[in-house]
Amino acid sequence: MKRHCAHTYTDNGFERHPQPANLSLGVKERESIWAFPSSRCAGFCDDTIAACFCPSNTTYGRIPAPPHARLDAPPERRGRPMGYLCQPDKMPDGQHTNWGTVDPEELWGPAGWCMAEQPKLECHCMLDGFGGPVCETPYEPFCLNQCSGRGECNLGFCKCHEGWHGIDCAQPSQAVDTSVPGLEAARPWIRDFVHTPAAREFPAGATRKRPLIYVYELPSEYTTLMLQYRLFAEYCTPRIFNPDNTSYFTTFTYGAETGFLEALLQSEHRTLDPEEADFFYVPVFTACFMSPVRDVADSLFDFWYNVAFNRAQGAANMLLEAYHWIRGHLPYWDRRGGRDHIWLVTHDEASCYVPAAIRPSIILSHWGRTDLNHTSDTGYPADNYLWEAEHPQFEPRGWRRKVEGFPCFNRTKDLVIPSFKPPEHxxxxxxxxxxxxxxxxxxxxxxxxxxxxxxxxxxxxxxxxxxxxxxxxxxxxxxxxxxxxxxxxxxxxxxxxxxxxxxxxxxxxxxxxxxxxxxxxxxxxxxxxxxxxxxxxxxxxxxxxxxxxxxxxxxxxxxxxxxxxxxxxxxxxxxxxxxxxSYSSYPPYAKQLRELQEGHAAARDAPPLSQPATVPGLDPRQDDAFETVMAWLYSRIDATR
Missing domain, CATH: 3.40.50.2000 (Glycogen Phosphorylase B;)
Structure with missing residues (x-):
């Protein structure tokens, strides 16, 4: 699927990309309802990640790989990212833009961001993996499970090595030699973030840690593409690396979306065999989509947003698309009517706009609203999930019918889980x-x-x-x-x-x-x-x-x-x-938790605590938020059959 930004700089000036014609709202009307300056690029737009870089014909512009190169080939020159904070306020003909704030001279002039070794203008290095005063320092970007050490991370998307595949490159082919060390052997900074017990070969009759959960391998549009499109490096992720490849936890409000998933991918509850699974986890990054990600003029995104350009409706349509993909490609939904499927929705009122089609599933969320005849309490019109929308093609019977008639939270089959609070918090x-x-x-x-x-x-x-x-x-x-x-x-x-x-x-x-x-x-x-x-x-x-x-x-x-x-x-x-x-069974979390404990013990001149419990016998690593969810799921196995 071809993706592109709304404007691109060429040798002849700005080029307007065509907009989809199947929406009832025009471009100007849509921009007046919900403006995404992040979608505007007055330079080279990398179609893979929808990110804006200095034009190729500038000193520090991005030069892509040659047309005949492999699809995953790196660019010939990384270039300096521009981001939506470094866009010109004028077109080449002098006409003012409504999406840029920077004088073009500060970008293209002799001392400009795209031309000078030490430019006067300082652009924010928003992209993950770009550090330093002029974004010249590459560092390790975030990927789930750091691709299990079996692939290269490209802003959240794992490009797996030959013989490995999956959202975190954890699944080997039969021909691959699994005894060969992964990238963590040569990159010690990712060693603490690679945990893939599910990839081990289990002997016949081995005791497994139930419930066993299979994580669906969905198209990247629903998952890691959202990470590639995120506005800032800290968005959508539970943790991130510094330019020196040390790591820290982010404070992203909806961090459980990827944090809980990574904890699951690294846990002994994960199985790579769907036939032995007790449950099926459906990873769809709707909160990342709503953060928002960098907007693109793409028919898929426009369908998700639908005719009202409403973020909640866009996220719900995203869930529906994933649901239809699962039913169209795999047999497991229809086997039990989706009752053994798990969806995590972490945005503000997300559990309220879960579509009726996936309500039979287990819904994990942070919002335990129980009243049946609920209405949106949001103060932001673009998040009002009951904003009606009609369209002869997309919504001939209206939008609200998709989500009405159900409580946001069903205490029998759903669960409200804790949000992700890093130890530093x-x-x-x-x-x-x-x-x-x-x-x-x-x-x-x-x-x-x-x-x-x-x-x-x-x-x-x-x-x-x-x-x-x-x-x-x-x-x-x-x-x-x-x-x-x-x-x-x-x-x-x-x-x-x-x-x-x-x-x-x-x-x-x-x-x-x-x-x-x-x-x-x-x-x-x-x-x-x-x-x-x-x-x-x-x-x-x-x-x-x-x-x-x-x-x-x-x-x-x-x-x-x-x-x-x-x-x-x-x-x-x-x-x-x-x-x-807390999420203290999640390996990166446990490491920072231990460091804080040791720091407190040293400050008191006391021996380190064996655990931060105040009651003898408690082990937070075994009874944390994640393991509490697992225990509850185990109790629900029979009810889903």
């Missing part, structure tokens, strides 16, 4: 061995409030902040609610210094439950008809409080009314389940 937690702090704040919540966006958070955050200001909650009750500029200080330290931590929705799901649990702070859930992570599989009644949305004014009285003895009991019970909100 909770470095000040006493549960990691950090120094115990006085819990001086009675109640705490720091996060976006958006007073001008009335739909955001159902108005809960806005109302609480106003109450806190009007009634002096900070001074009278030691309760703080607000954004960063009003609640200053290191976030992890504030959480570790609070008795109660408020769990309030944002533009859909909230990660505040995980923040509270990982810091030993008692969660206070203020979301009607919404279940938090693992509430259906763990008894959290003695761990958290629930406050109805109608009782916001009584919050100080409710919190101060909990006696200290009761608080101690709740914290003691919390100490038995907090580890289920």
């Amino acid at each position: 909770w470095r000040a937690s006493p549960l990691l061995g950090a120094l115990t702090r006085e819990r001086s704040w009675l109640g705490f919540h720091r996060g976006r409030v958006q007073p001008e966006n009335k739909a955001f958070s159902r108005g809960i955050r806005q109302r609480l902040e106003q109450l806190a200001v009007d009634q002096g909650w900070k001074e009278k009750h030691r309760i703080v609610v607000g954004e960063r500029d009003k609640v200053e200080g290191p976030y992890s330290e504030l959480l570790a210094s609070s008795v109660f931590c408020l769990v309030i929705m944002g533009d859909g799901w909230t990660a505040r439950m995980e923040d509270a649990m990982l810091h030993g702070c008692i969660p206070v859930v203020i979301m009607d008809d919404v279940e938090v992570a693992f509430e259906t599989v763990l008894d959290l009644s003695d761990v958290m409080l629930r406050v109805p949305q109608s009782d916001l004014e009584q919050l100080p009285a409710i919190l101060s009314g909990v006696p200290e003895e009761r608080r101690e009991e709740m914290r003691a019970r919390l100490a038995r389940v907090w580890h289920r909100y």
